[in-house]
Amino acid sequence: MAFESVSxxxxxxxxxxxxxxxxxxxxxxxxxxxxxxxxxxxxxxxELRRRARRERRQVESTRVSTDEGHAR
Structure with a gap:
């Protein structure tokens, strides 16, 4: 052992x-x-989850606005 005792x-x-x-x-x-x-x-x-939610909302709102435009 390198040392004689724990102390x-x-x-x-x-x-x-x-x-x-x-x-x-x-x-x-x-x-x-x-x-x-x-x-x-x-x-x-x-931050990635926040971005994904934001992108999902943008896609959904884009779909709604394009669907409304075609219905007229």
Missing amino acids: AFLAMGGHAPYVWTAYGATAALLLGVGWHARAERRRVIR
């Missing part, structure tokens, strides 16, 4: 503040990237 491992030979801060910062950044990707995905899906 020696946690102390990292006196470099613990730097090592554990680096691990913590890396974990926080990775979690942040994951959160941002998930939020962005939700936003894109919401």
Whole structure:
């Protein structure tokens, strides 16, 4: 084993503040990237659904107006 005990491992030979801060910062950044990707995905899906509804309404209103024009 590289370290004699768990406390020696946690102390990292006196470099613990730097090592554990680096691990913590890396974990926080990775979690942040994951959160941002998930939020962005939700936003894109919401926008695509909004566009699809808008296009459907436009097609339906175009059909209604052309049908009314032919009926006269």
